[in-house]
Amino acid sequence: MKKMLVLLVCLIMLAGCHNEIKQMDEEKYNVYLTNYQSILDSEEKKSSSPNFDIQLVRNDLVDKYRYDLIIDNPKIALYNVKVLMIVDNTTRTIETDRMMPSLGMLENREYNLIPYQVDLSKNCYAGLNLSVLDYEPNIHVSVMVSYTNRDKNKNYREFFRLTWTDEASSSN
DSSP states (O other), X not given: OHHHHHHHXXXXXXXXXXXXXXXXXXXXHHHHHHHHHHHHHOXXXXXXXXXXXXXXXXXXXXXXXXXXXXXXXXXXXXXXXXEEEEEOOTTOSOOXXXXXXEESSSSSOOOBBBTTBXXXXXXXXXXXXXXXXXXOSSEEEXXXXXXXXXXXOOEEEEEEEEEEOTTTOSXX
């Protein structure tokens, strides 16, 4: 009887943990959707930032293309960096059947970019990279980069629109 009681208590605890994890996942997904909508709603998207370098690079694969978004060379300290890159569509709606690349939103990890500092034990990176696969040889992506100051009491968000075309062969 004691074994059954212990087993029942364990099952109840596991069910509670599962619900808590599911709730955390839903919260993270809602943050992802909110940021996705912010990108779609943003009217003023830049192609560069005074605070860091950002570029779009294409790598040709066998039957598709991999587009890499590279954020590096920070000019100021960027803490708790979160990035979302979406492939622009003409409908200006969230594509729920295709997850877009993100960093710092759906995982429990912090990313920091601090000039001239790389210390993985403190989550300080030289740069960040997000990738998306697509069948189109030319692409437009919209990007949101958010970060805080060192004290984490001030938030910043920057929106970008980057283009790769065969004619230009570079990010605009």
